[in-house]
Amino acid sequence: MKFRDRVILVTGASRGIGAAIAQAFAAEGGLVIVNYRENAQAAEAVVAECRQLGGEALAIAADVTSPEAVAAMAEQIGQEAGRLDVVVNNAFAPYRFDPDQRARFWETPWEAYGRQFEGAVKATYTVSLAMLPLLERRGGASIINIASDLVTRPSIPYHDYTTAKAALVGFSRNLAAELGPLGIRVNCVAPGLVCPTDASAATKEEVRETLIAATPLRRIATPTDVAGPVLFLASEWSGFITGQTLHVDGGLVMA
């Protein structure tokens, strides 16, 4: 029970990768704040799952790009849990990973980049800023931001999404430099294609097979695969690691 008595906030945790991360923390005894935007029913299902796994959980609705909503969430966490040890910035702006129908560069309006920046960088900025007072209360806090291996290897050029994730990596390194002296570590986990998730449902088998063929471990990541490295970066086992990006893609990217 590595995370007994620890409080972990996972944004966008009602489904997919976020839900898997929430459950993994719960299985290690943590109190997980299951943040979600719209689907209360799905979030409650994740909460129930977390409890069944031996952890504690609480669903809180908040649009992570809204400073007011996030401030209210911080307030609630402070009141109900009294502490916060780990923030996992997993939520991102809605995106459909569809290699066949993706917008090519000259079809991608600047506004699309803007939406992804909001979802990736502004959300992480807003949540990190609002949670900082809670994170500073105790030593050993950790922020983990979910990036993408597409930053290093754009297997499919999703311009807006990947550029925003690249900015998130830069944001995280700066934050790591800033918060290191305060004892707070900041790292990124960069998965490759993750299936099954709602966002990747439109990625055709052919693309998956091509990626698998180029991947040394010969498969596509599952949401659970992403959870392990997140837990590692949240634990003291990675106590001397900050500002890093851990690729979770079966060796497709080696950097």
Add this chain to the structure above:
Amino acid sequence: MIEHAGHLPGLTRDEVRWRSVRHAAWRETVEIALPELDEAQAQALCARVRADARSRLKRMDVARIVAVIDEAIARLLDRQHPLRRKAEDLLPIVTGYDRETVRLGLTSYLKTFRRPQLQRFLAEDFSNPGMLDTFQPAAKGGFVRAYGPELLLHVWAGNVPALPLWSLICGLLVKAGTVGKLASAEPLMAGWFAGLIAEIDPELGECLAIVWWKGGEAAGEAAFLRAADTVIAYGSNATLEALRAKLPATTRFLPHGHKIGFGMIARTALDSRKAMMLARLAAHDVARYEQQGCYSPQLLFVERGGRVTPGEFARYVAHELAALAHRHPRRALSPEETASVAAWRGAQELRALDGGTELFGEPADPWSVVHVEKPEALNPTGLNRTLKLVSVDSLDAVPALVAPYRSYLQTAGIAAPPAELFRLAGRLGEVGVTRIAALSHMGAPEAGWHHDGRFSLLDLVTMTEIEHSAEAAAEGFAPYAD
């Protein structure tokens, strides 16, 4: 929610007794109601289908039947169609296969029944498919027409989703009045398909019924078995023998028993690049529907002398199976299945004590691979992703190793250069292998294939010939005769 299985023209839901069966998998449950017809209902249903086949189906052109099937398949391929969605929802719960396996399996299977493929089916067995509609000139002189049975009974088995559609469609193509008995392990797809047919062409829908009875017990069974002109049945030899014993002597019986598939890998295919690729393809064949299909590989014969040794190749296959288990988790096994896998593993472990045998994977893993150095005859594994790799000095030794099991032979997957492929195919054909496929295609026979080496449509029909003498003699009786 209760899902009513079957398709029963002329019977309302209230008139029928239903047996409720609960299926659970992937933390969901579904209740399936299976129809249990009494003897009088079974008799009446058979009589009705036979009469409708005689008065309606036999008068339809094959082109119309093809168009209806094509349309029904198009709807099932449409991922937004309510029935397709229901299939993707319920089949994983009923069969235990994971959602992705079901989704991908349905699409790759259903697309082999579109109009062009159905035309290929017909062309494969009939030099002139028009003979299913009218008398056609025969090469030897005279005219010939093909007639399907008036009442064709299918007795399906197994849990591979939608597999019954194969024989069901063959029957419709030869205009056979059709009664299909659902397999308890996948009792949904055939009934849904029949319902779609009825929706698209109500007249055709009257000519087929999808039923169920508890094998060997039910009151209705004897009525169905007595009524059919032809019976196509799937299952173990014991099941097939019991069934045959109950049929009238004049009933045509077309049994399809259990088979053991195997693969052969030539040393030339085992270089540093291709070996890894082949390992993946082989793993796909093994994992597809947990080796429940008659074409699934249970053994791979691997030739020594390539850059990659058979033992190394076994290790690659083991890793690919481990990787596949993440994407397509193995379905939960029944206690009998678990015991069967454990027994097989146990036997291999025992043999490993003598040396020359290497076992990969832990008992808890959802797959098992064993590699043996000594040549070994064909032998069933524990199924559910259990595979044996056998080293051989030459693939030419394989036909003799499999020959004693002729009645179990069907599909062989071969990875070898062209000259070797044809040489091996010739020898495998002699010992009873009827289908040779590429690795990764073992579980997906091509449209128009010859199941167990038989003619899927031709085996169902009888030919009526107008001999040349009759045609010539008729001229003498014509009003215009001089």
